[in-house]
Amino acid sequence: MEALGDLARGFEVALTPENLLWALIGVLLGTAVGVLPGIGPALTVALLLPVTYRLEPVSAFIMFAGIYYGGMYGGSTTSILLNTPGESASIVTALEGNLMAKKGRGAAALATAAIGSFVAGTVATIGLTFLAPVMVQIGLKFGPAEYFALVVLAFTTITALLGSSVARGMLSLFFGLALGLIGIDTLSGQSRFTLGIPQLLDGIDVVTVAVGLFAVGETFWVASRMRHDPDQIIPVKGTIWMTRQEWARSWKPWLRGTALGFPIGSLPAGGAEIPTFLSYAMEKRLSKHPEEFGHGAIEGVAGPEAANNASAAGVLAPLLTLGLPTSATAAILLAAFQRYGLNPGPTLFRQDPDLVWGLIASLYIGNVMLLVLNLPLAGVWVRLLAIPRPLLYAAILVFAGLGTYGLSGSTVDLVVLYLLGALGFVMRRFDIPVAPAVVGVILGPVAExxxxxxxxxxxxxxxxxxxxxxxxxxxxxxxIALVAPPAFRWWQAKRQRPQSTSPTSARIT
Amino acid sequence: MTPTPWSRRINIGEMLLALGTVVFGVLIIWQTTLIRLTPAYSMVGPRVIPYIVGAGLVIVGAWLAYEALTGRAPVGSTDSEDADPTLPTDWRTVGLLVLALIAYLFLIEPAGFIIASATLFVGAAFAMGSRRTARDIAIGIVMATVLYIGFNRGLGLSLPAGILEGIV
Incomplete structure (x- = not known):
C-alpha cells in the first residue's frame, strides 16, 4: 500500500499550523461564497489567484481546495433554507430540502446534508487516495493524441451538460477557444489575433475572462433586472440532532450517493450535476416512502448531497492525475497550477509528491472542519444573506478590479474585463452558459x-x-456525450408528451 | 426552475445572435490568413487550430439560425438568484453602473487604488439602489484601505497609492 505511505507524508505537510490555518481560511471563505448569491467557488479562486505571488504552492492549493469543498457545503444551506441553489450541483437538494424546511424540519435537512456531505467527502477522498496512483499509471501510457482526445471529451461533456441547448453551449465553448488563441503562439513564436495591441501579446489572462464573465457579467445582469420580491428565508427550527428514524432513512442514501458521485465525478467527463440527478431518481425509486417525494423526503436530500460532495472529490482525480479539469472550478485550479509553472499530471506526482499528497490530506482535514462549521452554525451562515444586495454587488466589482488590475497593473486589462462583463450580460440575456467559455480559454491552449x-x-x-x-x-x-442528451430529451418528449419536470438549465457562478 | 418555453415565432434577437456568431467566425478565419508562417516550422503551423475554431463558430451560427427559423430555439434568459429574467432591462441602473466602472478606470492610476475602489463601491451601490450614502462611503473607504494594505504588504502586490503616496 504505497498510497498510505504517500498519504502519511501528505498529512505531515497538511498538519503544520500554517497549512491548517490556510485550510481554515479556505473552508470559511468557501462556505461564505457558497451561501452568498452572485459569487461561487470558481470565481472566488479566480479572484484569489494573486496570492500565488507570495504563497507556497501547497498552502495556496490547500486554501483553494477548502474553498472548493466549502462552496459545496454552503450551497446546500441556501438550497434548503432559501430554495435558491447557489451551485448547479445543489439544484436537486433544493427540491426536497426546501419543502422539508417549510414543514419545520429544516434543521434535520441541514443535518442530513452536512453529515452526508462529510461521509461522502471522506469516503470519496479515500477513493481518491487509492484511485489517483492507478490513474497516474494509466496516464503515463498516454501520448499527446490520447490527451488531446481527453480534452475534446471534456469539451463536449461540459458543453452538452450546461445550458438550455447544445448549440448555445458550443457557442460559449468556441468563444472561449477563440479568446484562448489571442497572443503569441508558443510553438512558432507568431502573434495571433493581437490586432496590433502590444498588451495582447501575452494573451488574455484567465482571471480576466473568469472574473469578467462570472462577476461583472452577473452584476450587470442583476442590475438590469433586480428581483424586488426576494425569497423568504425559512428560519431554522428544531434541534440539529436527527431522530433515530431520520438516521435510519439517511445512511443508505449517503452511501448510495457516494457510490454514484465519486465514480462519475472521477471520469474525465464527470461533473457534479449528473450524479445528483441520478441519486435523486434512485432514492425516489428505492424509498419505502415514495409518496413523501415532492413533499419533503429526507432521502431526497441525503442522497443528492452525498453525491455532489463525492463527485467534488472525484473531479480532483482527473485534474491531478491527467491535468484534465471537468468543472469550472477545476479549470480555474488548473490555471492556478499553470501560474506556478506546474503541470498537473502523472509527472507532478513524481516531481512534487508533497504538494499533491499534502493537498489530498488537506481534503480529509477540510471535511472535518466543514462538518464542525456547518452542522451547528448553519443558522449563522444564513445571516450573510442579510447583506444588502447593492453593497454585495458593489463589493464584487471592487474585488473584480483588484483581481484583474492587481495581477497585471494594466488598465488595458480593466477595459478587457469590462468588455467581457458586457458580453457576460449578453450571454445571460440569451441564456448562453458562461462556464464552457471559461473552460475553453483555459483548456484551448492545452488542447492545441x-x-x-x-x-x-x-x-x-x-x-x-x-x-x-x-x-x-x-x-x-x-x-456520444454530444449526441446523447438531445437524443434522450427527444426520446423522453416522445414517450411522455408534455410533462418534463427535470431542471435542464443549470448555472454556475 | 421551469422548463424553457419553446416559441413558434421567429425571434429577431435569436437571428441577430446567429448572424453575430457567423460574422465572428468569418472574422477569425480572415485574421487567421494574416498569421505569418515560418518556413522552418513545417508540420502543423499556428493557423490550423484557428481555422478550426473559426469554422466551428460559422457552423454553430448556422445551427443557431436553423433553430431560430424552425422555432426550436429556447427563448428565455438565465435564471439567477437576484435577477428576475422576466423583467425588461433597466437601462438607467446599468448606465449608472457603467459610469462607476469608468470612474474606476480613470481614477486607479492617478488617484490610487483606495480612492478609485471607494468611489466604485459607493457609485455601484448607489446605482443599484442604496440610498444610505454616508454609510456606504464609510464602508467603501475602510474596505479599500484594508484591501490595499493586505494585498500590498501581505501579498507583495503593487497596487498604486496615487495621491495618497506617503500617507498609506
Missing amino acids: DHFRRALQIAQGNYTTFITRPISAAILVLAA
Whole structure:
C-alpha cells in the first residue's frame, strides 16, 4: 500500500499550523461564497489567484481546495433554507430540502446534508487516495493524441451538460477557444489575433475572462433586472440532532450517493450535476416512502448531497492525475497550477509528491472542519444573506478590479474585463452558459499543444487520432456525450408528451 | 426552475445572435490568413487550430439560425438568484453602473487604488439602489484601505497609492 505511505507524508505537510490555518481560511471563505448569491467557488479562486505571488504552492492549493469543498457545503444551506441553489450541483437538494424546511424540519435537512456531505467527502477522498496512483499509471501510457482526445471529451461533456441547448453551449465553448488563441503562439513564436495591441501579446489572462464573465457579467445582469420580491428565508427550527428514524432513512442514501458521485465525478467527463440527478431518481425509486417525494423526503436530500460532495472529490482525480479539469472550478485550479509553472499530471506526482499528497490530506482535514462549521452554525451562515444586495454587488466589482488590475497593473486589462462583463450580460440575456467559455480559454491552449505534438509524432498524419485505439475510443465517447442528451430529451418528449419536470438549465457562478 | 418555453415565432434577437456568431467566425478565419508562417516550422503551423475554431463558430451560427427559423430555439434568459429574467432591462441602473466602472478606470492610476475602489463601491451601490450614502462611503473607504494594505504588504502586490503616496 504505497498510497498510505504517500498519504502519511501528505498529512505531515497538511498538519503544520500554517497549512491548517490556510485550510481554515479556505473552508470559511468557501462556505461564505457558497451561501452568498452572485459569487461561487470558481470565481472566488479566480479572484484569489494573486496570492500565488507570495504563497507556497501547497498552502495556496490547500486554501483553494477548502474553498472548493466549502462552496459545496454552503450551497446546500441556501438550497434548503432559501430554495435558491447557489451551485448547479445543489439544484436537486433544493427540491426536497426546501419543502422539508417549510414543514419545520429544516434543521434535520441541514443535518442530513452536512453529515452526508462529510461521509461522502471522506469516503470519496479515500477513493481518491487509492484511485489517483492507478490513474497516474494509466496516464503515463498516454501520448499527446490520447490527451488531446481527453480534452475534446471534456469539451463536449461540459458543453452538452450546461445550458438550455447544445448549440448555445458550443457557442460559449468556441468563444472561449477563440479568446484562448489571442497572443503569441508558443510553438512558432507568431502573434495571433493581437490586432496590433502590444498588451495582447501575452494573451488574455484567465482571471480576466473568469472574473469578467462570472462577476461583472452577473452584476450587470442583476442590475438590469433586480428581483424586488426576494425569497423568504425559512428560519431554522428544531434541534440539529436527527431522530433515530431520520438516521435510519439517511445512511443508505449517503452511501448510495457516494457510490454514484465519486465514480462519475472521477471520469474525465464527470461533473457534479449528473450524479445528483441520478441519486435523486434512485432514492425516489428505492424509498419505502415514495409518496413523501415532492413533499419533503429526507432521502431526497441525503442522497443528492452525498453525491455532489463525492463527485467534488472525484473531479480532483482527473485534474491531478491527467491535468484534465471537468468543472469550472477545476479549470480555474488548473490555471492556478499553470501560474506556478506546474503541470498537473502523472509527472507532478513524481516531481512534487508533497504538494499533491499534502493537498489530498488537506481534503480529509477540510471535511472535518466543514462538518464542525456547518452542522451547528448553519443558522449563522444564513445571516450573510442579510447583506444588502447593492453593497454585495458593489463589493464584487471592487474585488473584480483588484483581481484583474492587481495581477497585471494594466488598465488595458480593466477595459478587457469590462468588455467581457458586457458580453457576460449578453450571454445571460440569451441564456448562453458562461462556464464552457471559461473552460475553453483555459483548456484551448492545452488542447492545441497536444494536437500539434501528436501530429508531429505522426509526421503530420491526421488519422493518428482515430487509428490509435485509445484515442479513437475516447473520441467516440466525446461524440456520444454530444449526441446523447438531445437524443434522450427527444426520446423522453416522445414517450411522455408534455410533462418534463427535470431542471435542464443549470448555472454556475 | 421551469422548463424553457419553446416559441413558434421567429425571434429577431435569436437571428441577430446567429448572424453575430457567423460574422465572428468569418472574422477569425480572415485574421487567421494574416498569421505569418515560418518556413522552418513545417508540420502543423499556428493557423490550423484557428481555422478550426473559426469554422466551428460559422457552423454553430448556422445551427443557431436553423433553430431560430424552425422555432426550436429556447427563448428565455438565465435564471439567477437576484435577477428576475422576466423583467425588461433597466437601462438607467446599468448606465449608472457603467459610469462607476469608468470612474474606476480613470481614477486607479492617478488617484490610487483606495480612492478609485471607494468611489466604485459607493457609485455601484448607489446605482443599484442604496440610498444610505454616508454609510456606504464609510464602508467603501475602510474596505479599500484594508484591501490595499493586505494585498500590498501581505501579498507583495503593487497596487498604486496615487495621491495618497506617503500617507498609506
